[in-house]
Amino acid sequence: MSQGEAAALDHEYTTTGQPSRKMLMWAFIGSECMFFGTLITTYLVYHGHNVQGPYPKDLLSVPFISVTTFVLLMSSLMMVLALSAVQRGQKKWTRVYLFLTPFLGMIFLGGQVIEFTHFAHSGLSLSRNLFGSTFFVLTGFHGAHVTVGVIWLLTLWVQSLRGKLGPEHSLTVEIAGLYWHFVDVVWVVLFTVIYLMQGVHT
Amino acid sequence: MATSEAALRAPMSGAHSHEGTYGGGIWSWITTVDHKRIGILYGLTALTFFVIGGIEALIIRLQLHGPNAGIVSPEVYNQLFTMHGTTMIFLAVMPLGAAFFNFLVPLQIGARDVAFPRLNAFSYWLFLFGGLFLYSSWFFQAPDGGWFGYANLTSLQYSPGLGIDFWFLGLQLLGLSSLVAALNFAITILNLRAPGMKLMRMPLFTWMTLVTSFLMVLAFPAITVGLTLLMMDRFFGADFYRVAAGGDVVLWQHLFWIFGHPEVYILILPAMGIVSEVIPTFSQKPLFGYPVVVYSGVLIGFIGFGVWAHHMFAVGLGPIANSVFSATTMIIAIPTGVKIFNWLATMWGGKIKVKVPFLFAFGFIIMFIIGGLSGVMHASPPADLQQTDSYFVVAHFHYVLFGGSVFGLFAGIYYWYPKITGKLMSETLGKWHFWLMLIGFNITFFPMHFLGLQGMPRRTYTYEPGLGFHDMNLAATVGSFLLAFSFLFFFWNFFRSLKTGDEAGDNPWNAATLEWSIPSPPPHYNFDTVPTVRSRDPLWAEDGYEKPPADHEPEMPAGSAWPICLAAGLLLLAIAAISSHLWLVGVSVLWIFIAAYGWSFQPVYR
Ligand code: HEM
Numbered sequence: 001m002s003q004g005e006a007a008a009l010d011h012e013y014t015t016t017g018q019p020s021r022k023m024l025m026w027a028f029i030g031s032e033c034m035f036f037g038t039l040i041t042t043y044l045v046y047h048g049h050n051v052q053g054p055y056p057k058d059l060l061s062v063p064f065i066s067v068t069t070f071v072l073l074m075s076s077l078m079m080v081l082a083l084s085a086v087q088r089g090q091k092k093w094t095r096v097y098l099f100l101t102p103f104l105g106m107i108f109l110g111g112q113v114i115e116f117t118h119f120a121h122s123g124l125s126l127s128r129n130l131f132g133s134t135f136f137v138l139t140g141f142h143g144a145h146v147t148v149g150v151i152w153l154l155t156l157w158v159q160s161l162r163g164k165l166g167p168e169h170s171l172t173v174e175i176a177g178l179y180w181h182f183v184d185v186v187w188v189v190l191f192t193v194i195y196l197m198q199g200v201h202t
Numbered sequence: 203m204a205t206s207e208a209a210l211r212a213p214m215s216g217a218h219s220h221e222g223t224y225g226g227g228i229w230s231w232i233t234t235v236d237h238k239r240i241g242i243l244y245g246l247t248a249l250t251f252f253v254i255g256g257i258e259a260l261i262i263r264l265q266l267h268g269p270n271a272g273i274v275s276p277e278v279y280n281q282l283f284t285m286h287g288t289t290m291i292f293l294a295v296m297p298l299g300a301a302f303f304n305f306l307v308p309l310q311i312g313a314r315d316v317a318f319p320r321l322n323a324f325s326y327w328l329f330l331f332g333g334l335f336l337y338s339s340w341f342f343q344a345p346d347g348g349w350f351g352y353a354n355l356t357s358l359q360y361s362p363g364l365g366i367d368f369w370f371l372g373l374q375l376l377g378l379s380s381l382v383a384a385l386n387f388a389i390t391i392l393n394l395r396a397p398g399m400k401l402m403r404m405p406l407f408t409w410m411t412l413v414t415s416f417l418m419v420l421a422f423p424a425i426t427v428g429l430t431l432l433m434m435d436r437f438f439g440a441d442f443y444r445v446a447a448g449g450d451v452v453l454w455q456h457l458f459w460i461f462g463h464p465e466v467y468i469l470i471l472p473a474m475g476i477v478s479e480v481i482p483t484f485s486q487k488p489l490f491g492y493p494v495v496v497y498s499g500v501l502i503g504f505i506g507f508g509v510w511a512h513h514m515f516a517v518g519l520g521p522i523a524n525s526v527f528s529a530t531t532m533i534i535a536i537p538t539g540v541k542i543f544n545w546l547a548t549m550w551g552g553k554i555k556v557k558v559p560f561l562f563a564f565g566f567i568i569m570f571i572i573g574g575l576s577g578v579m580h581a582s583p584p585a586d587l588q589q590t591d592s593y594f595v596v597a598h599f600h601y602v603l604f605g606g607s608v609f610g611l612f613a614g615i616y617y618w619y620p621k622i623t624g625k626l627m628s629e630t631l632g633k634w635h636f637w638l639m640l641i642g643f644n645i646t647f648f649p650m651h652f653l654g655l656q657g658m659p660r661r662t663y664t665y666e667p668g669l670g671f672h673d674m675n676l677a678a679t680v681g682s683f684l685l686a687f688s689f690l691f692f693f694w695n696f697f698r699s700l701k702t703g704d705e706a707g708d709n710p711w712n713a714a715t716l717e718w719s720i721p722s723p724p725p726h727y728n729f730d731t732v733p734t735v736r737s738r739d740p741l742w743a744e745d746g747y748e749k750p751p752a753d754h755e756p757e758m759p760a761g762s763a764w765p766i767c768l769a770a771g772l773l774l775l776a777i778a779a780i781s782s783h784l785w786l787v788g789v790s791v792l793w794i795f796i797a798a799y800g801w802s803f804q805p806v807y808r
């Protein structure tokens with residue numbers, strides 16, 4: 001629909017008073033919680049079940065991943081600022097923050113690429129052992145979610161450059177933000193489960 | 203998606219009015235975003251798959267009619283029962299439920315469409331493509347791992363070839379379709395109700411749709427993960443279900459049944475919702491204990507997530523786990539039983555009109571009681587250890603699924619056919635259908651209780667003479683053909699009534715809910731003006747609802763080809779995966795990308 005229409009529809013009467021597409025995102029996040037919850041459980045269940053190396057402690061680097069984690073968390077901050085800029089109609093800041101958010105997301109993804117490559121060179125693969133299988137699938141799915149978010153946010157950024165993202169579209173940005181924050185929160189859990197809790201088993 | 207399709211209820215102020223009828227032709231169906239048309243597409247597709255799954259069942263029954271029969275080979279037999287089960291659950295009963303969600307929910311809550319009409323079209327096309335993809339396996343190699351595809355039977359080592367790949371890729375497409383549909387219906391029901399349509403005034407069918415939608419939203423991820431891990435194992439040599447590498451095959455069972463048990467409620471709750479509409483209408487009496495029926499449905503939804511391991515009693519989870527799951531399983535029978543008493547109490551003292559929908563609803567109650575009783579029996583682990591993997595379990599789930607869900611869904615077809623088509627179906631043919639189906643069904647499945655208790659295992663392609671299995675198997679086979687025969691009356695009735703049926707009028711059954719307040723078939727926009735609801739039974743209560751007169755026709759969303767495009771992109775991705783062509787993966791990702799963008803930037807109203 002044209003952006004103006006989108007804005008008009010957002011203010012229409014709904015039973016709960018909430019816009020439907022915002023509720024859709026919340027319900028979708030509920031489903032995603034189950035999805036990542038199941039993957040994380042699988043990771044935990046298989047933790048320490050390796051019959052051959054490399055083991056988590058041989059490869060995982062907490063300092064490195066702490067940096068990229070910090071970057072991702074900062075991107076959430078940028079997202080908050082982007083939304084507030086859109087709501088206030090600050091065109092320049094909208095463009096700045098809407099660029100910084102996916103940009104930091106891309107740095108995070110770059111970190112993941114470096115990490116994956118390093119692991120691959122050290123002999124870890126999907127088929128090498130259970131650590132490889134669970135690690136790559138879990139972090140890979142998270143990375144895919146970040147990628148989708150990056151594309152989405154870049155699209156919004158382009159819209160803002162074209163001058164098509166005024167305050168009447170703040171809901172669109174808010175929903176993208178919901179998704180983005182969710183993906184970040186998932187990473188915080190993964191960071192804890194994979195990197196901080198690795199010590200217990202071999 | 204960056205655009206909203208919500209809030210279809212307000213555009214009364216729309217400047218230019220749209221024609222109240224649809225455009226004609228195939229293209230208008232392909233691009234339709236109208237919930238009623240999508241509902242009809244769902245219904246017809248599901249009935250087609252129902253017939254196909256039924257034919258597979260008949261071949262199975264032919265093979266089992268006597269000892270050492272050679273109608274099909276053991277390999278084909280395995281493929282038949284796998285495809286039969288997968289078809290009936292994912293391609294027949296679930297989408298038949300979805301057909302009713304689509305057609306009825308907006309009508310029952312006083313909305314003009316669902317919250318996201320294009321997403322709705324997408325769900326349908328993805329369902330169709332998923333079904334076709336799964337069925338194309340018959341040309342290569344059909345899956346043979348059973349509908350629950352236990353690991354490590356599904357590993358490359360034990361199931362080389364394409365069969366299992368077709369199965370899990372097909373299920374992924376179907377799962378995505380169900381998830382999207384469920385999200386859509388949950389939001390529609392929560393957000394698009396007419397003024398005054400409070401939650402506790404919603405028709406029971408809408409209520410059960412809401413519960414079912416939440417079950418789908420929360421249960422499907424478990425099987426999505428399970429299937430993804432299987433895909434990683436088969437395509438990329440991962441170790442998830444590889445015992446030698448430290449993997450655990452029981453993980454699959456957990457993931458499958460955490461989905462699987464909520465799934466059986468996904469299959470039955472819509473039917474329970476239908477029955478809760480039909481019984482009051484034909485008793486001409488409001489549903490007895492409406493809140494209790496609602497709450498027991500919600501409770502079933504909750505407890506449904508805590509009983510999955512009753513499918514795994516024989517695995518050896520240990521006495522504590524077995525006892526806990528046994529207890530929760532017995533508890534879930536309570537809200538189920540509560541509903542039955544409410545239906546009976548609704549009939550009590552009512553002016554019962556024994557029409558065909560009522561017969562099917564009544565058949566549902568009786569058959570479902572039998573299935574529930576056998577369910578409670580194997581809720582006890584010691585009893586289950588005797589019954590599991592035997593024909594007793596086959597009898598159980600056919601009583602709940604066929605005797606329950608299918609009877610309930612057919613009650614729905616007979617009940618709402620006049621609303622959907624504007625014509626009445628023949629009562630006589632309907633009664634023939636009902637009685638033959640009831641008798642055929644019981645001849646087929648009741649003996650299976652005994653066969654199971656005598657030790658006949660399920661999923662074996664034949665049995666030896668002299669085990670005492672022959673007579674009852676023969677009876678079951680005869681019964682199954684009677685059962686199949688009964689559907690001829692249905693289809694005859696179905697098509698004939700389109701032409702020769704009497705005009706139905708708005709409310710042929712004198713029913714109470716909002717969908718009966720509008721013409722049959724309903725106009726494109728359902729309600730020319732949005733009603734205000736004041737009662738749980740708006741058409742029965744004095745002043746139960748109010749609808750201001752219309753001065754012009756409301757504007758409706760325009761059709762869109764993007765949903766089918768996006769669904770086709772996903773189908774292409776599955777094809778790319780199964781044929782392992784990397785370039786095709788690239789093409790389909792690009793395709794999906796383009797379709798998603800095209801969709802996002804296309805206006806809803808044009
Ligand atoms: C009173 C409620 C119910 C109880 C207590 C119950 C209990 C059980 C138990 C314990 C099993 C496992 C048996 C075994 O494999 O050894 C089972 C199997 C099954 N039940 Fe139920 N059930 C109930 C209702 C339903 C309903 C409503 C449906 C579907 C509409 C259903 C569908 C199934 C199916 C499909 C299986 C077999 C799965 C398979 O092994 O392929 N059940 N039930």
Ligand SMILES: [Cu+2]
Pocket residue numbers: 462463466509510512513
């Ligand atoms: Cu179960």
